[in-house]
Amino acid sequence: MTDTRLPDVRGRGFPSRTALADAARWLDAHTAALPAEEVPLGDAAGRVLAVDVAAPADLPPADRAARDGVAVAAEATLGAGGYNPILLTAGQAIRVSAGDPLPPGADAVLPVEAAQTSPLGVEVLDALPAGSGVERRGEQAKAGAVLLPAGRVLRPQDIGLLATLGLDGVAVVRRPAVRILIAGGPRAGSEADAAMLAALVRRDGGVPELRGPFGPAALVAALTEPSADMVLVCGRTGLGADDEAPLALADAGALAVHGVALRPGDSAGLGLAGGVPVALLPGEPAACATLYDLLAGRAVRRLGERPADPPYAMRRVPAARKLVSEIGFAEVHRVRLTERGAEPVASAAVAGLAAVARADGFVLIPAESEGVPAGAEITVWMYDSPADAL
């Protein structure tokens, strides 16, 4: 946290900008994982498990039939075959369904096809070793074994496993409450930002709360209201006379960063209000999306104990054309993948959401690079491919 006021950049320009990595570090230092909450199993898929879940007892708790068939003592089937059926009485050969506990004395389950009912009992048509068709006590897991580790994003099958344990709820990391404040009166893109940010926050496991648009005084008041885990302020971050969001944050708490060496979106800011991290996002929607994915969204994801990086799989492909980037700024270029490699979808780094929609993903060119030549291998963050958890 800074105790010196950052300069008012309106009409003057940024004297300097914070490197993207430094801005991310500041934000990471001001966010920690939220506590756990108990949710019903029906709501738990996709949530982040807060604690290790261990088997309360052996799974299964006793030997049981692994298939539909006839439970027998294996030694009684010795020598049986299609041409040599062995007759067992009803008491020696008991029909069971998969999952039934084994009757006393039985240690194998004949498949249905190997057991023929006769008036005198059951004819066994096959010899079985002990344990055949049987699931042993503890075969799936021993009592105390960790079945699902803390931090796991719960799969549908995990929900089934938790139900098997007799649970009807589970402790998961609380979803971050993310307040989205739209700064300034109605302006081009403000509805787009609001709808998009709410969807991005939901994608990253947060619960968005949309508010505004707000003038400067109302923005200060909204910034100091309690009960959010993170605040996004969208719009009015730039160099115009009406770009009052950074000043509002300085008034409401502290403006720690204003100006990030990233394009699009270099007017972004970071700070604190009421101890809660606040990100100032530029109002141009493509820039807003960029800053959310690469910076502000880190906090949403970290609060919910998800990986901090943008949740996109990375793919190595050749650049179909030269990509030029200004030294001193990290630059995001939206690209689509063709058979020639990654093709930029628009001439400029800022190109609006229509260009973003044409893109399969984006390339982040670091600040120290002046770009990449055609044919060079680059890393594309793929919009439609969530990051591999491995």
Added chain:
Amino acid sequence: MTDTRLPDVRGRGFPSRTALADAARWLDAHTAALPAEEVPLGDAAGRVLAVDVAAPADLPPADRAARDGVAVAAEATLGAGGYNPILLTAGQAIRVSAGDPLPPGADAVLPVEAAQTSPLGVEVLDALPAGSGVERRGEQAKAGAVLLPAGRVLRPQDIGLLATLGLDGVAVVRRPAVRILIAGGPRAGSEADAAMLAALVRRDGGVPELRGPFGPAALVAALTEPSADMVLVCGRTGLGADDEAPLALADAGALAVHGVALRPGDSAGLGLAGGVPVALLPGEPAACATLYDLLAGRAVRRLGERPADPPYAMRRVPAARKLVSEIGFAEVHRVRLTERGAEPVASAAVAGLAAVARADGFVLIPAESEGVPAGAEITVWMYDSPADAL
């Protein structure tokens, strides 16, 4: 649809089983994409777009400022520089914010840093070509251009784009209503199946409705109730005396397939009730999950116009050990990925959800294969990596 009754297999075994591909073909032939519905933008992320969305007008509709700065006629800046400022009057140099329409006569926007306010007007510190700092009418998209194609799974950024067009709702494919009927009285695994199937259906874009457990007569009645797009019956599909789900489906409509050459889960079935496709899933939870992913879930996904195949990315890795499979059955082996390759997590194909939870994914060995040797390249369907949309 079949018009001959399939045999009652209880206590006898399957006379034959349908190949997995044939079962999938039958199901595909009985499912078609659902009609569209209009939803508010706030609910549209992740939904499947039902129609092409085109730009209603040029985007942007007129030339506008692409940055905060000072709008000027480019030719008036000719020769300007840090050592040669050119003075423009207030009428020739108008402060604009990014997104503002260009004032008449202006064709470029000076960055804030290149314009210095003086008592006489604005000093220009840099020469600009026409169009610099300007976003041209139609630069993002021309009127009528398709911005988002039908079938697109809407991204958060797409929601922003739709808002930019002034829309507050959008036509998406209706979510399939999937009735999940739990067959039989309380049994091991029935709560697990119910919770897991509901989560799987939601993952695939459906709306689950959980019912049961049902005895045989109530199951027939539930199968003939209208209003679902797809019905899953879970449990009571096998060879035991109480395995009455196939008979209930035959009574309620038609049982077209009973017995699929797939392990685990070979007692699965397919049919129709009231014209609606019905899948019979085995009650053992790991088998139930397998049959849902590889067979029943196809219908849920196709109804919602999503890709029919299981929604997992495929990864080619070596088999860390020999995998043995019986000819005549497709077999699913759950594996975890280690540095040696894909390691089976359990000795058998059916191993319960605890083993499934230890797995990173599964290998499907086709019916005509007797398995793969250690070191052979195999395809693993990865549980935590949704299929790449490309």
